[in-house]
Amino acid sequence: MTVTARPDPNEIEVSVFGPGRGECIVIHLGNNEWCVVDSCIAKGNSRPIALQYLEGLGIDTIDGVKLIVATHWHDDHIRGLAKLLEECTSAQFSCSIALKSDQFQLMVAEEASLPLNASSGVKEFAAIFSLLLDRQRANMPKSHISPVLAGVNRRILHRTAPGRSFHASIMALSPSDGLFRRTLVNMQDWPSDDSQASRDQPQNETSVVLWIELGNRCVLLGADLETKPHAGAGWLGVVESFQGDRRARFYKVAHHGSPNGDCDAIWTKLLEDEPFAAVTPYNSSDLPAPDDLTRLKSRTPNLYITARPTGRLPKRSPIVEKELRRVNRRIVDLKPGHIRWRWKLNSYSPTVELFEGAEKVN
Amino acid sequence: MDEGTAQGQPVRENRRGGDEFVAPVPSPTSTRSNALKSYQFWIGTVTRAFQDRFYAIVVDQTEPNNPDEEAEFELEEVPEGDRPLVKTGSTFYWVIGMERTPAGSQKRVSMIQFRHSPKMTESLTRKAEELASSFATIFD
Numbered sequence: 413m414t415v416t417a418r419p420d421p422n423e424i425e426v427s428v429f430g431p432g433r434g435e436c437i438v439i440h441l442g443n444n445e446w447c448v449v450d451s452c453i454a455k456g457n458s459r460p461i462a463l464q465y466l467e468g469l470g471i472d473t474i475d476g477v478k479l480i481v482a483t484h485w486h487d488d489h490i491r492g493l494a495k496l497l498e499e500c501t502s503a504q505f506s507c508s509i510a511l512k513s514d515q516f517q518l519m520v521a522e523e524a525s526l527p528l529n530a531s532s533g534v535k536e537f538a539a540i541f542s543l544l545l546d547r548q549r550a551n552m553p554k555s556h557i558s559p560v561l562a563g564v565n566r567r568i569l570h571r572t573a574p575g576r577s578f579h580a581s582i583m584a585l586s587p588s589d590g591l592f593r594r595t596l597v598n599m600q601d602w603p604s605d606d607s608q609a610s611r612d613q614p615q616n617e618t619s620v621v622l623w624i625e626l627g628n629r630c631v632l633l634g635a636d637l638e639t640k641p642h643a644g645a646g647w648l649g650v651v652e653s654f655q656g657d658r659r660a661r662f663y664k665v666a667h668h669g670s671p672n673g674d675c676d677a678i679w680t681k682l683l684e685d686e687p688f689a690a691v692t693p694y695n696s697s698d699l700p701a702p703d704d705l706t707r708l709k710s711r712t713p714n715l716y717i718t719a720r721p722t723g724r725l726p727k728r729s730p731i732v733e734k735e736l737r738r739v740n741r742r743i744v745d746l747k748p749g750h751i752r753w754r755w756k757l758n759s760y761s762p763t764v765e766l767f768e769g770a771e772k773v774n
Numbered sequence: 775m776d777e778g779t780a781q782g783q784p785v786r787e788n789r790r791g792g793d794e795f796v797a798p799v800p801s802p803t804s805t806r807s808n809a810l811k812s813y814q815f816w817i818g819t820v821t822r823a824f825q826d827r828f829y830a831i832v833v834d835q836t837e838p839n840n841p842d843e844e845a846e847f848e849l850e851e852v853p854e855g856d857r858p859l860v861k862t863g864s865t866f867y868w869v870i871g872m873e874r875t876p877a878g879s880q881k882r883v884s885m886i887q888f889r890h891s892p893k894m895t896e897s898l899t900r901k902a903e904e905l906a907s908s909f910a911t912i913f914d
Contacts, residue, residue, distance in 0.1 A: 433831075433842065456839040512913050514906065521906035525898050544912045557912050696821050696831055696844050726840040732814040735870045735884050744831060745842035 415750065415767050416468045422577035424626045424755055426662055429461050430692030430718030430770075431748035434488040437633060437664055438462050439624065440754075441571060441580040446471065447479040448503075449622065449633055450489040451496055454748050460492030461748055463499060473500050479569050479582065481562070482507045482540075483620040483635035485533040488694060494539035504555055505540065509563040510587055510618040517541070562620040564588045564653050578627030578757050583656075585621040586637055588649045616667065621650055623660070627757045630658050632682055634666025639675045651677040662753060662762075663689045669700030669708055679711050688714045688762060690751045691773075695744040705773050715773040716766065718749035809874035810883065816868040818845070818886075823861050825849070832868060847886065856888040865889045 419425045425440035434452030441447055448462045457464070466473050477500035482493055497505055510516070524538040548557045560568045562584035569582040619635035640646030644653075647666070661684045667673025669691040679687075689712050691700055700708070700717075709715050725741060727733070749770035755762035766772070818830040826849050834840040845868075852860055859866075866888040873883045894902070 455841055514910065517909040518902060518906040521902040521904075521909060522894065522898075524905055525902040526892055526894065541909045541912065545908055548912055559913065561913075696829075725843065726834075726837070728837075729813055731872065731882060732870045735882055740846040741832075741843045743841045744844045 413763075413765060415465075415752075415765075416470075418469045418471070419754055420756075422757060424578075424629065424757070426631055426753045427465065428664055428690040428692065428716075428718060428751045429465070429748045431455070431461075432693050432695045432719045432746040433744050434491060434748075435664075435692035435718070436461050436748075438465060439626075439631070441478065441569075441626065442578055443571075443576050444471070444476055445571065445580070446473075446477045447481070447569065447582065447624075448477060448496060448500075449481045450483055450635075451491055451493040452488065452748065453492045455745050460496045462496055463492075465750075475502050476500075477503045479504050479506060479560075481505075481568070481582075481620060481622065482537075483622075483633075484508060484616065484618060485511070485537055486616070486636060487533045489636070490533050490536045493536055494543055497540060498543055501556070504560050504569075505544065506560040506562050506568045506584075506620075508587055508618045508620050509561040509566075511537075511559075512561060562622075564650075565655055568622075579625070580627075581625045583623045583625075585623050585650045585654060586635075587618040587620070588644055588653060617645070621666070623654075623656060625658070629662070629755065630656075630660040631662040631664075632660035632678075633664040634673065634678070635664075636667045636673065638667055638670070638672045647673075647675050647678055651681045654682065659684045661687055663687050665689050665691045665708060667699070668692055668694040668697070669704040670697075671704060671707070674704075674707065686712050686714055688712075688753055688764070689716065691715070691717045693717065693719055695742075695746075709773055716751045716764070716770060717773055718751055718770045719746045720769065720771065810869075810871050810885075811873075812869050812871040814870040818866045818868050820860060820862055820864050820866075828860050830866070851884065852886050852888065856886075859888040859890065 419440050421443050423440065424442065427438040429436045429438070429452060431452055431454060435450055436452045437449040439447045439449070446466060451460045451462060453460055463473060466476065480493065480497055480500060480503045483489055497503060520534060520537045520541055523534045524542060544557050544559070562568055564584065564586055566584045567581065568584055569580065571580040616636040616638050617640070619637045621635050621637050622633040624631040624633065637650065638646050639648065660682060663683055665673070689708065691708065693699060705717070725743060728736070747768050750767040751770045752765040752767070753762040815835045816832040817835055818832040820828050820830045821844065822829040827846060828849065829844055829846050831842055832845050833842050849857060849860060866886055869885045871883055872880045874880050
């Protein structure tokens with residue numbers, strides 16, 4: 413099937429995109445309604461990959477996208493999210509409850525006032541908040557303005573309307589209340605001239621993990637959540653507070669396959685046996701390492717990766733090439749690979765389609 | 775860009791309040807004299823910094839369709855005054871070009887120049903606080 417073939421209204425889809433340094437997940441909720449989780453932009457292109465993909469399917473993104481989620485504000489998860497929100501005018505925006513804090517809003521406001529040195533993640537949030545503020549000034553409905561706050565066991569989308577072929581529900585499994593409070597304390601300690609590094613520190617902890625129920629199948633999106641030694645935090649906290657009685661057949665592997673994003677409890681308590689799992693690499697941190705893929709492969713035979721770091725360094729002029737000989741370099745940004753899982757309501761196994769360098773891990 | 779900042783012109787303002795605003799460094803082709811001819815220009819962001827070297831993602835500004843690369847640099851390539859700025863998240867310009875020496879000959883140069891973080895002035899701080907209060911209303 414071609415990449416532009418549109419799913420049936422009663423066909424469920426989870427598409428995972430990853431260029432090697434970013435990720436985006438596009439989900440068909442049924443009845444031509446879509447959700448986008450995080451955002452990335454292909455090199456040499458100014459449009460977010462989700463917009464490009466949905467437009468290629470012939471979807472009316474103005475009306476069709478109902479929810480846009482920012483799992484956290486790391487650069488590799490958020491590029492193009494403001495543009496996405498700007499164009500998908502029917503979509504609600506959802507982010508971690510931790511971002512409601514005064515300290516985070518001040519950091520974003522400082523970036524908007526003095527746009528020089530913040531990470532692109534903070535820049536993107538400055539654009540998102542400014543867009544929501546514009547909508548407020550234009551007296552748009554509150555549902556198009558106020559972010560849906562994601563925290564442990566908070567439902568951020570629910571669709572059971574008559575006429576739907578199946579119900580769709582999205583629940584946040586993190587951040588936990590304890591982590592939320594700890595993050596607020598950490599944010600208060602941020603000096604105004606701090607480097608980006610320490611501001612980045614709490615981001616993965618406050619990642620929004622999503623539990624998505626689509627008819628009789630569940631999907632777990634692991635964001636960049638890590639395992640933590642303290643009780644109630646990280647993945648162990650998610651598993652402890654999980655209130656569902658079902659398990660997920662599909663899993664977007666947490667934190668690019670890193671060992672610190674993995675623990676047995678994810679696989680034994682939250683996932684079905686041999687789930688379909690997708691890894692998005694983060695090449696500048698060498699994630700996933702070969703050992704990580706071996707470990708994940710031992711968890712499930714249905715493991716896929718969006719891109720492999722196989723790009724060739726570009727050729728430049730002889731003068732530049734001579735100077736570059738003494739610099740170690742490697743490609744980190746590739747053409748975004750695309751893993752697409754589609755399934756009909758009562759089918760057990762999905763149709764798996766791989767585009768642009770995505771592959772099954774053998 | 776805010777009050778008192780002109781492209782490429784370091785500006786100092788609000789001296790009475792003791793605050794000082796330092797504008798971003800000028801574009802790399804003009805940081806030295808006109809004797810530097812740029813052949814290749816990247817903007818880099820430090821991803822990991824060690825005592826003697828650092829790693830950065832460099833984004834090609836000369837040919838923007840080129841893929842982003844990670845490059846390893848020796849710290850001694852950075853001007854001494856810029857070395858305290860080398861930490862995760864900081865950004866810099868990297869230029870490779872030909873420079874004409876005072877004697878008239880040409881030599882190949884690789885030049886790294888870090889962006890200096892601006893300091894918030896009192897007025898910018900006030901403006902940011904007001905904006906943050908506005909942002910808070912979208913969460914109500």
